[in-house]
Amino acid sequence: MRRLRYYIRLWNGYQRISLLMVTQYPADTVIWILSMLLREASAFLGVVTIANVAGGFGRWNLYELCLLFSMCAIIEAIGQSFFDNIWGINYHVKDGLLDVYMIRPASVFIQLLGERFHYQAVISMTAYIGLMIYSMVHLGIGLGIGTLFFLLEFLICGTAVNSGIYLIFNSLNFWLIQGNDLPVLVQTCREFAKYPLSVFPSMIGCFFTFIIPFGFVGYYPAAYLTGKSGNWVLFAMPVCALTIGLIGSVIWRTGIRGYESTGN
Template sequence: MKRVSYCLRLWRAYLRVGFLTMTQYPADTVILLISMLVREASGFVGILAIVGVTGGMGNWNVYEVCILFSMCAVIEAIGQAFFDNVWGMDHMMRRGELDVFLTRPAPVFLQVLGQVTHFQAVLSLIIYVGIFVWAALQLNLHIGLYEALILVEYVIFGTMVNSGIYAIFNFLNFWIVQGEDIAVLVQTCREFVKYPLNVFPAAIQGFFTFLLPLGFVAYYPAMALLGKTTLPVELMLPAVGVFVVFLAFLVWRAGLRGYNSTGT
């Protein structure tokens, strides 16, 4: 329990430092927030334009697509805010920063995550929660006990799947020079799951369900919320989330055990 308490206090301290760093230069903070809003808005407007021209996507109308897109964006915002520094594994190894973490008593991975927090992403999260609520009202979406369970699981296990997959591919930097390029390719593939997967060929649906299970970030939870599937999503989400995080843990442990420092 003392170890857990220590880690929680350390994580709170990292969050405080991250917030103070973000607000150190107010003008830069405002510019960054505006740029994030423009970036997120452009992606959302693009989706609406496509749906508006086609009149929908498969059996998904415009509000249902908004539900899916906003759910996907919320998980991405959580990852950007609190788990984004897995993308720094490449330069941390090259610059010897990971060597410093190894000399400290705190868990190495906690130190990795704590180095960078993007509180600006919380603004994107709030905006997309608002879009979700707006679209749900337009659909008269009923939120009962089952739907509430799906939403809770979606936030927890969707984040585990999304950030866990990014972590796995960034951990390849332990063995591969410029391994981040593979993770960037995976991030690019993630654009597929902002759209209903059932509009794509069966091979793509299977790929994002069984091989790279990003469909569980938002697509399957959205299907369950909208009553578009009979699959036991409430059971599938925890299983996939735990599996991805466990796999990420194994890759991390194997990489850390074989890490030989930069040699400089």
């Protein structure tokens, strides 16, 4: 319990520093928010344009696509806000920066995450939440107790899957000299999660379900809400999140145990 209180205070301290940085550079914060919104908006407009021309994606109409897109964007925004420094493992290993963390009386992983928060993503996330609610209203999906609990499960499990996948591939930098290209490739593949996997060949659907399960970041939860998938999603999401979390933890711990400063 004492250790837990220590980490809570440490985490709060890191967040306070990040909030001060956001207010210290307001212009940079505004530019960051606008760039993120524009990036997501361009991808969203592409999906909407294709859907309008083709009359939808398979059995997915426009509002269902809006729901899918918004759920994916919310998870990505949470990852960018609180877990974005996972992408810093590469230069922390190459430059020997983990040495500083290892001589401190705190978890190296917590220190790594706490070094950088992007609260700008939290602000921009409100737009995605608005889009999700807008889509649910037009689809007749009520915000009852069951739906709210499902959305909470989705936020927790989706974040664990999304950030866990990035942790797995970024932790390979402990062994690879130029290992950052691989997680960037994986991040690019994540764009498939913004589309209904059912419109792709079954091989692609299986890949994003069992190999790199980005399907649980948006597609399967959205399919459940729209009645296109059964109750198995309720059980599959936590199983997937736990599996990815355990794999990521094992690879990270193995890497940090073998870490020998710069030149690792």
